[in-house]
Amino acid sequence: MKFVEGHTVGVDLGTTYSAIAQLDSEGQPISLKNTDGRSITPSVVLLGEEGRVVVGPSFERTAIEEDPSHIIEAVKRHMGDDNFYVVYQEKKLTAEFLSALILKKMKQDAEKEIGPIANAVITVPYYFNDVRRKATQDAGRIAGLNVIDIINEPTAATLAYAWKRDELGNPDAMPDGERTILVYDLGGGTFDVTIVRYSPTQFRVLATDGDVMLGGLDWSQRIVDHVAEQFMKKFGSDPRQDPVTLRTCVQECEDAKRELSQKAQTPVSIYHKGNTLTVALTRGDFERMTADLLQRTRDTTELVMQQAGVEKGQLDDVVLVGGSTLMPVVEEMLKNVCGREPSRTMNPEEAVAQGAAIHAAILEARATGGESRMAQAVIKRLRSVSTADVNSHSLGVKITDPNDRSRKINHIMIKRNTEIPASVSQKFVTTSDNQQRIHVIILEGEASDPDACSTIGDFRILNLPSNLPKGSPVEVTYRYDANGRIHASARELTGNNESATEIVRDSGLDIAGVDRFEMLAKDYLVE
Template sequence: MNILPGNTVGIDLGTTYSTIAQLNTDGVPVALQNSEQRTITPSVVLLGEDGKVIVGPSPERMAIENPKNIIEAIKRQMGNKDFFVVYQGKRLTPEFISALILKKLKQDAEAALKATGGGVAGDGTVVNAVITVPYYFNDVRRKATQDAGKIAGLNVIDIINEPTAATLAYAWSKGELGRKDLASKEKTIMVYDLGGGTFDATVVRYTPTNFRVLATDGDVMLGGLDWTRRVVDHVAEQFQRKHKEDPREDPESLMMLTLDCEQAKRDLSGKSQTPINISYHGKNLTVSISRQDFERITGDLMQRTRDTAELVMQQAGVDKGELDAVVLVGGSTYMPVVETMLTEVTGVAPTRDVSPEEAVAQGAAIHAAILEARQTGGDSRLAQAVISRLRSVATTDVNSHSLGIKITDPANKTRKINHIMIPKNTAVPHKVTQKFVTNSANQTRVHLCVLEGDASDPDACTTIGDFRITGLPANLPAGSPVEVTYAYDKNGRIEVSGRELTGKTEASIEIDRAAGLTNDNVDAFESLATEYQVE
């Protein structure tokens, strides 16, 4: 993607909070303040009755609004073609709702830059953006994120994985990034990223000029929201036992209870105990919850992150005590139990050398500056010494989901299985060729179905593309060879080709985040976004 004139930023589009950052003229990644003078913006959208959209409304404002007009955790729906919200007679997709959040970030960042001299480009306009996603986002979710950026009026120059961004920010904070004089000094770190709605654990090995992901795993449906919901259920059940009514049944009551439990969860990071007051239908109850209670009722959630952390260490070939650092990312890492658990698992006390809420956006800003320095030749107000350091940095990622092909099970001809061609955690770019055979005599075509996922059952995987080799030779016997090649490049593009070796007939498909919205859909939503006043 070409970089256009204007400021280039990095954006952490989070489930519960989002942040936008830029490398300033001194080469320091800085999170930009919003109109409320904060560096984090709640990823909450309030669709007003008058057509006015408020992004990040205060709890007080949310308390007086119809809960049906409040959209939270939209990141969990990214790429879900069946999810939509009807507003003013229009069906709004997750991409469009996310674009409203991005539009707010863009507006506020431009105001902040203009107030301080216009940013690196000097004119204050935000044009280009690198947007982050969880490592475990599949191709469909990544495409949806890219579309959201375009709808918001951004030139999305790259989608980068959150742990990679956090690693860039960590190395920069240590004064290591781009230092050719330190190029042989290698470190291995774990990035433990527990945000509001998603979770990743990633092991990265890096020198100041080269970053290589060794292993990653995670869950796009696990985050601080789930801890909060456990507290909601805990106190609601106590209220129900006493008053025989459930405050979760009323949307307004549930929203207020959720806000109170969210605050209680945060309070327990610094206190051993906190009260939660519930009022419903004129009845009241105060429930006192201790940190011990909180950790007990959410213990299985924490265990899931522990299992993942242990798994990626095993896959990376790293034993306890061998990591150079464990980097905490995401607001949910402030829970004290996170540090205790990670110290037990890794043998290393986690570090807060980067801001858990800002590190991902700062790393995205660094990555954006690297791309800009390579393309523009340093045509900005960045110091030349900084530009030189940026140009020397290279990253190597891995694919977070296996890529496979649907074939007939050799052991059971009546069923189909997912045959994995490129296993997850394979360094990209990667290319592999394997031979298969036709199923029956006189086949006239071969259907190749490209799957994303690790399950053996194709129905448990995501179909990301399919194509056919047609015009096979007449009288082709069963068992005739077919050669299939999978190529996965560093930009996330997947090319699959098939070749029937008897008649030399071949076909191919390139998968470039092709699922989700069409170009026409994106253009229509981009036009619609200009109609809404976002605050």
């Protein structure tokens, strides 16, 4: 990786809120504040008139917006989706570009505090596939950042947790050697649960799972639906059909959700077509109407514990990350599942960005040869830490089903939660006589149906020997390197013909596309 001149930061690009952080000269992770004096910025984009873009607008500002389609929220859920775009000033704006506007705003605000920012580590949910990770990297580049790495959110949170406990890079801090912790990350739009084992000089992920379409937004939506249904029963019309009313209702319900983390009951009011309804919502009501959502996170937590070989009561700590973990019922559930009280030592809304800042500083310390604004003791400590990650999705190859030659299946080569780097070789056979070429299609996903997986690359072996009989052996090798890059090769063993490819997270967009959007971003006044 190449560093460019300027400050290096860590960024948590969240579904509902985003944050940016840096290690100070004494090695302490600090959150950098926006122009409102807050350490988190709402991940909301308001596309105003004449190219004026407001990131994190106030509710009062969004309430008077005449075109609700110009208020963009939860764009993270659309990262890597080629079918998602917003039309603005006769231009199609992708999720990458809209995310870049959020990053640009945070970069601008943080630069007022520390000066020019050049390099960044950006976080993603563990369960983001390669396409979504590429899109996140593109967003950073469009925003004018040199993206030195993409790091998984639970890994970042673990770094922040262990670093703040003075346990990473400090061999005297842990006389017992290792700790095993569970990181439960329930944010506004995504969910991850991860088990990590770490020592002063190394931490490694044992197992992870999650859902990129599950988060606090779904809890809020249950309140919206409940209130709207009560309104319909009384007045016969659905307030969700009016975009302006819906927006006000969503904000009311979001506020109510937060209130119920502190209170046993709160009122929710809705006004529509001259009628007003106030619903008294109790915490018990809220927990009952969202019980299935919490159960989904519980099932995932129990699965990850099983995959990691960790029993109830064996964890050294349970770390809560993400604003949605402030709901009391989350803590109660985890106490029951894990056999211990979850830790509240971390700020759940800042931990991920601060962990990304630590990871960024580790990379910087290794790359700069000791030339840094940080103290030499901090640099030495940073350099002593190494990490071992796992893959969050299985890697497979599309093959003909041996039991039904009319269909194709995904044959998994490297299972998810395999520690990387990793390499696997397997032998297959040709499917017809005198076969002229072999087409290797690389799949990412757990399903046996290739159409339910993501195709992330392919390559061909050409010029096979003439009269090659059906059933001739072919060896396929998949490899994850230490940087998470995917390498695949295949060799036809009769004639020893070989071909290979590397899946490099260069860009979901091509270089010209990134450059084009980067120029467009400069045309917009982001405030």
